[in-house]
Amino acid sequence: MAKWREQALLASRWQAVPVWARWVCAAMLVLRSAMTAGTALVTGALVGQVVQAAMKRPADVTGAVTVYVTVLVLGQVLNLADEPLRYLVVRAVDGAHRRAVSRWAGAPDGVAHLEDAARQDDLLLAASDPDNWTEGTVGQATWAQSVLLTRWVGGLSGLAVIGRDDPLVCVLLLAGLLVFRKGQRGGFLGVLRVWAAQMVHRRRADYWTSLLTTPQPAKEVRIFGLGGWVGERHAEEAEAHLGPSRRAKMADMRRQVIWWAIGTAVLTAVGYAVGLRALDGRMPIGRLSADLTAVVLLFPLFAVSDMMVAVEGGLPRLLALDRLRRAVPASAKPWGAAGPGLVRAAPPVVRFEGVSFAYPGSTRQVLDGIDLEIRPGEVLAVVGLNGAGKSTLIKVLSAMYPPDGGRVTIDGTDLYELGVDGWRAQLSVVFQDFIRYELSAHDNIAAGNARHASPQDVALAAQQAGVHELIKALPAGWETPLSAGVRDGVDLSGGQWQRIALARALLAVRTGARVLVLDEPTAHLDVHTEFEVFHQLIEAARGVSVVLISHRLSTVREADRIVLIEGGKVLEAGSHQELIAADGEYARLFRLQAEQFEDTAGEAGNRGEDVFDEAGARR
Numbered sequence: 001m002a003k004w005r006e007q008a009l010l011a012s013r014w015q016a017v018p019v020w021a022r023w024v025c026a027a028m029l030v031l032r033s034a035m036t037a038g039t040a041l042v043t044g045a046l047v048g049q050v051v052q053a054a055m056k057r058p059a060d061v062t063g064a065v066t067v068y069v070t071v072l073v074l075g076q077v078l079n080l081a082d083e084p085l086r087y088l089v090v091r092a093v094d095g096a097h098r099r100a101v102s103r104w105a106g107a108p109d110g111v112a113h114l115e116d117a118a119r120q121d122d123l124l125l126a127a128s129d130p131d132n133w134t135e136g137t138v139g140q141a142t143w144a145q146s147v148l149l150t151r152w153v154g155g156l157s158g159l160a161v162i163g164r165d166d167p168l169v170c171v172l173l174l175a176g177l178l179v180f181r182k183g184q185r186g187g188f189l190g191v192l193r194v195w196a197a198q199m200v201h202r203r204r205a206d207y208w209t210s211l212l213t214t215p216q217p218a219k220e221v222r223i224f225g226l227g228g229w230v231g232e233r234h235a236e237e238a239e240a241h242l243g244p245s246r247r248a249k250m251a252d253m254r255r256q257v258i259w260w261a262i263g264t265a266v267l268t269a270v271g272y273a274v275g276l277r278a279l280d281g282r283m284p285i286g287r288l289s290a291d292l293t294a295v296v297l298l299f300p301l302f303a304v305s306d307m308m309v310a311v312e313g314g315l316p317r318l319l320a321l322d323r324l325r326r327a328v329p330a331s332a333k334p335w336g337a338a339g340p341g342l343v344r345a346a347p348p349v350v351r352f353e354g355v356s357f358a359y360p361g362s363t364r365q366v367l368d369g370i371d372l373e374i375r376p377g378e379v380l381a382v383v384g385l386n387g388a389g390k391s392t393l394i395k396v397l398s399a400m401y402p403p404d405g406g407r408v409t410i411d412g413t414d415l416y417e418l419g420v421d422g423w424r425a426q427l428s429v430v431f432q433d434f435i436r437y438e439l440s441a442h443d444n445i446a447a448g449n450a451r452h453a454s455p456q457d458v459a460l461a462a463q464q465a466g467v468h469e470l471i472k473a474l475p476a477g478w479e480t481p482l483s484a485g486v487r488d489g490v491d492l493s494g495g496q497w498q499r500i501a502l503a504r505a506l507l508a509v510r511t512g513a514r515v516l517v518l519d520e521p522t523a524h525l526d527v528h529t530e531f532e533v534f535h536q537l538i539e540a541a542r543g544v545s546v547v548l549i550s551h552r553l554s555t556v557r558e559a560d561r562i563v564l565i566e567g568g569k570v571l572e573a574g575s576h577q578e579l580i581a582a583d584g585e586y587a588r589l590f591r592l593q594a595e596q597f598e599d600t601a602g603e604a605g606n607r608g609e610d611v612f613d614e615a616g617a618r619r
């Protein structure tokens, strides 16, 4: 990307700054830029007047002193305004950048854009806050760019002062400045390029750290004695991430000495040239003072610039967001916008019509032209072996991924024509890997319809999922945070968490969803609870369509219809009795599970558990 495009992209960040602040900053830029020439000229004028007065010639020393002091005071006022304005600009730009990153991540309908490795690296880069010497924020870069511009314009005005008497010296100075800056910037950019190329190692290093610092993996790390091994992996990745840029930085710092020497030589030469002109006595002392002051004020332009470091350090974050936006443009609708109001009383007819799907980056057809109907109000069970594509079916149904071929229709209309948000308003899903929000018990359930759930809806959903009493018994009742890592919080058992997730889904049903999808909803429940919860669920979801994915065939046998998926297609479909009578794959799987039950039948019988015979009837 051209340097100018980067600079223009950075300059466009000012859109996030309030208009009045932009005007104030513009005025500051003009005033500050004029300060270099202004200070040199008033210093020259003052010295000229003082010398005149010393030679007993008429001179307006008071006026010259007044102007001189005024310029000094103005400089101080600008210094005072600097920090609040810097703070305001950095905060506004960084805030807008973070919102833009969240919007990019959250606005697309599906999740495919989050599953690409290169995009994950860019997302990490765009979203990260600087925590080291190489990086800065976009806000800091934006501010630094304006400071650099001010210094450049100020530097040029200083050059103009010198150029009045000696254009050649002025040209020499400008050429030296450009060479110095280019060399310095190139070196620093080289370091940044090395840094950016190692982002994948940073992501891995962060992953290893998270294994040590988050409670869930930390348990396995301890059980399997992985602590040392994880620590070594982290150290390797951290070195792979930081080592190359550290070495590049060291090399660059050595090279910077050369650029420093060039800059100092140019300035020294100019200082001599200006000073020597005074020797022939033709140079008025006031002008000489102005020129020498300008030379002194130009020195900072030849120093290692903290502002240049800030610009280059913040740019990668902005460029990463730019790449993400080019790859997946943000949708026009705001994140989480309500759908077009498709909620209706009756559940729709949902059809998979020849749907094919392969995950991004894979050629394996997980769904291979599947045809399937979810009829209004039915309980449809989806069964199949591990990896058969059951969860993928749900992800396509909930528009997390668009199908590669075929379509999903809702009452005859393509899901994507209908509008994803509108469709999702009719859909409630308990995913296999449901989220355990670090929120209160109330909010964990209310998340099922965060905008429209009333406390009564939440309480009823909790009752239907069988967690009402459990929640009331928590230390702070509904307000108890469900996380051991939060102050006064408590953690729940796996089965209790599963019921919370079910309550969340039932709340969505209570507030408008017409299709309830349950992906292994009872995987964490014991046999007694599973039976009870399953019946409660079906009761609570009366009048809506239920899609139930389960490996426990004893549970699914009560469904209105069962479909067996294999190889991305529906292999068998029918009621439990029909499928058993057909004596196909479903019957074989059911027998296999029943045999396992029978092995423990005596034991189970003693405990009063239900065991099913081959026809699905309870013994």
Ligand SMILES: Nc1ncnc2c1ncn2[C@@H]1O[C@H](COP(=O)(O)OP(=O)(O)OP(=O)(O)O)[C@@H](O)[C@H]1O
Binding pocket: 115, 359, 360, 362, 366, 384, 385, 386, 387, 388, 389, 390, 391, 392, 393, 432
């Ligand atoms: N995000 C993903 N990216 C790539 N491949 C995936 C992804 N998720 C699942 N797969 C692959 O898709 C196939 C189907 O997975 P899916 O989770 O749909 O199976 P399932 O029938 O639900 O299995 P299970 O009974 O084990 O839950 C598997 O081979 C899996 O490896």
